Amino acid sequence: MLKILLKGHDKYYATADVVRLFFPSPVEDKEGGMVFCKNAPDIEIVSELTPSGRCICHANGKEYFFDGRSEEAGREVKRSLYMALTDLTGIRPPWGCLTGIRPTLVALQTDSAEDLAERYLVRPDKAALALKTGREEVRILQKIAPADINIYIGIPFCPSRCEYCSFVSSDISHHMGRLKDYKEHLIEEIRLLSPKINRRIGTLYMGGGTPTVFDDEDFKELIDAVYENLAIDKDCEVTVEAGRPDTITRAKLKAMADHEIRRICINPQTMNDVTLAKLNRRHTAQDTLRAIEDAREMGFDVINSDIIAGLKYETADDLIDTAKKLIDLDLENITVHTLYKKRRASMSLADVMANDAAGDVDKAVSEVYLMLEEAGYRPYYMYKQKDTGHGLENTGFEKGDTACLYNVAMMTDARDVLSFGAGGMSKRVFGQVDTAKYRVERCSSSKDVLDYMMRTEEIAKKKADFFEL
Ligand code: SF4
Structure with missing residues (x-):
């Protein structure tokens, strides 16, 4: 077990966040002044904040501290602990002691890849990526008027x-009846709120789950209802995350194309059929190719595909092969996600040290980024998830200035989002990011589909009040 005794400070969360970069499920024992982690090797560390504001970690008769510019206490604690754990475990998470979900935000604050690498111990290639992506986020954000509202339909x-x-998602093979009811309630919520929306709609994103999970008729009814009720003008960016290729039919593509929807996500995650079957995705690489071909034929001019690095059954070569196949299809957007590997939970230090898969995924992701950049793609938004496997990030790439504005609005927490449906989160942004007046208020819908359907009217009213509509 890993035990960290806190001395001279009470930065439990900062300490646990750094432990989480190395091992899962740390626990804070505030009464005992400790953070410990059962799923880790036997290591004892004392994390001491000295009166001068420097944090020193003591372990195995050694002292770990950063011998450079001093930072605020929480950062000092993270930095010295990161140094101790990298030395004691041999693991070197690429984002250093950065534990937040938005490395681009910190990169923009430092405005220097070198500074980011030095102060936060971030690997230089990741520091450069964060700064480049952060600058793109800023550029793209300027295309979304702060007065506009952005819509999410879940x-x-x-x-x-x-x-x-790991998403809020229901398996419709068990809930076929509920799917039709859900559509009705979703349309009802849109009808209740739409007359009150007195702001221009800047972007609209239909996501999931799998929005194309409906049958052709219900899907068309939903899309038609969205356009009948919401004032979507010709400059509004509309994206449908179709997701699973096997759910995409020509009739559904036509239902979208009839409203001049031109952006769609067709997400294979991998182009390896063996992996797809093991993952219970019930579609093949051929289904992806067919869906992309149909979408192109119907006039969709921005197609995004998501891929996942670190899938349980895949090697680095599988990931590179998937990326190559999608690049060859000349897609406008490719998003590279990394997966949290739960099996790391039961690993001993010996397992971790012997397991070179983590390093392989990291190298493969770097190689995929290089392939994408050589093919003319640019990273335009990025986020990290807590407990992401291998300490890696999720990055959206685009080419030809086709970035999805909604993704940037959503990820940067810099624009208002009104969310319809179960599980969605609406948010209002006050003031400009990085100013004293900046704050984000959130209003959740119900995550439970049945509860959402029982309280649709009440939930719509809550959102109307939240947005002062
Ligand atoms: S497509 Fe798969 S990963 Fe995505 S929400 Fe559905 S079940 Fe979950």
């Missing part, structure tokens, strides 16, 4: 549950 159902899924 469909938390999928044809089957992927083995790695």
Whole structure:
């Protein structure tokens, strides 16, 4: 077990956040002044904040401290602990002691890749990526007027549950009846709120789950209702995250194309059929190719595909092969996600040290980034998830200035988002990011589909009050 005794400070969360970069599920024992982690090797560390504001970690008769510019206490604690754990475990998470979900924000604050690498111990290639991506986020954000409202419509159902899924999602193979009811309630919520929306709609994103999980008729009814009720003008960016290729039919593509929707996400995650079957995704690489071909034929001119690095059954070569196949299809957007590997939970230090898969995924992701940049793609938004496997990030790439504005609005927490459906989060942004007046207020819908359907009217009213509509 890993035990860290806190001395001269009470930075439990900062300490646990750094431990989480190395091992899962740290626990804070505030009465005992400790953070400990059972899923880790036997290591004892004393994390001491000295009166001069320097944090020193003592372990195995050694002292770990950063011998450069001094930072605020929380950062000092993280930095010295990161140094101790990298030395004691041999693991070197690429984002250094940065534990937040938005490395681009910190990169923009430092405005120097070198500074980011030095102060936060971030690997130089990641520091450069964060700064480049952060600058793109700023450039793209300027295309979304702060006075506009951005709309999210959530469909938390999928044809089957992927083995790695951690989202709020219901397996419709068990809830077919509920899917139709959900559509009705979603349309009702849109009808209740739409007359009150007195702001221009800047972007609209339909996501999931799998929005194309409906049958052709219900899907068309939903899309038509969205356009009948919401004032979507010709400059509004509309994106439908179709997701699973096997749910995409020509009739559904036509339902979207009839409203001049031109952006769609067709997400294979991998182009390896063996992996797809093991993951319970119930589609093949050929389904992806067919869906992309149909979408192109119907006039969709921005297609995004998501891929996942670190899938349980895949090697680095599989990831590179998937990326190559998608690049060859000349897609406008490719988003590279990294997966949290739960099996790390039961690993001993010996397992971790012997397991070179983490390093392989890291190298493969770097190689995929290089392939994308050589093919003309640019990173334009990025985020990290807590407990992301291998300490890696998720990065969206685009080419030809086709970035998805909604993604940037959502990820940067810099624009208002009104969310319809179960599980969605609406948010209002006050003041400009990085100013004293900046703050974000959030209003959640119900995550439970049944509860959402029972309280649709009440939930719509709550959102109307939240936005003062
Ligand atoms: S498609 Fe996405 S939301 Fe649906 S089950 Fe798979 S991972 Fe979960």
